[in-house]
Amino acid sequence: MAEVRLENVTKSFGKLTVIPDISLTVPDKSFTVLVGPSGCGKSTLLRLIAGLERPTSGTIRIGGDDVTDDEPSKRGISMVFQSYALYPHMSVARNIDFGLRISNMPTEEREKRLAEAARILALEDYLDRKPSELSGGQRQRVAIGRSIVRNPKVFLFDEPLSNLDAALRTQMRVELAELHHSIDSTMIYVTHDQVEAMTLADQIVVMNKGRIEQIGSPMDLYDTPASVFVAGFIGSPKMNLLPGKALGRPDIATVGIRPEDLEVTENDGWDTKARVVETLGSDTIAYVRVEDVGEMTVRLPGHIRLKDGDRLKLRADPERQHHFDEDGRRIERTDV
Incomplete structure (x- = not known):
């Protein structure tokens, strides 16, 4: 497998600049997730690595080799798309090894790779079936199997779970994590879903x-977001972002408080009224309004029973607050 390195890569379409200037290292054998809202450039960046788009400027290296001008087939990568793109008239086995067949790989080696991919993805019992006889999750595994048999240096995933329902997405997240551990490969994964990012990524x-707002491990980003944007994007429910002046902190533009860092108190605290309550079993999520402060979300243990309209006092843990300046950048605290 291989390290992927982007050096001052830019991408423009005519007068529209999609990637202003990005430098990024994806460590060998890591599971790196590119995450952000629609239109942030993450899929374009993946296509640049794949060779499906050429950078306007900059250098792309895979395994130390400059592949900036190489065709996709010469880069040692394999890509799994949002669409399964399976051949409906072919069996699972033929779909998986089709690329090997057209490259005239010897039968013995082709069958060996097919058997190994089927074993890794638990598809041995489905090799003779057609895609129409499979579930959505099984079809996605077939698409992944088609990548595995190529023995690529780097696996690229472009929102591969977005077509699946919630239960299948959870199952496939587990399977993708197990796949990474079993084949110990470099994987780059694009998603707009921060839950996928948090549960799958090393980086x-x-x-x-x-532009890149922050790079780090899931908990680095959760515990020490570098900007207001990261603070509001990573975490579900998202962080409460409140004006510092409203909290008596005129020297701080924005104060961030995670919903779970608010607690119900009997004495000191904000007097609030629950506008909407979501009872989720293990958690109770309440959406409240604090006068002269703003809207807030609080996550409480599931055993705390609330209903819409209930009044409660809330206190924010002062040691778990996040401070940001006028430019939305993190202020490192010296008072904790």
């Missing part, structure tokens, strides 16, 4: 308007 790259 998360948060993108916004074609």
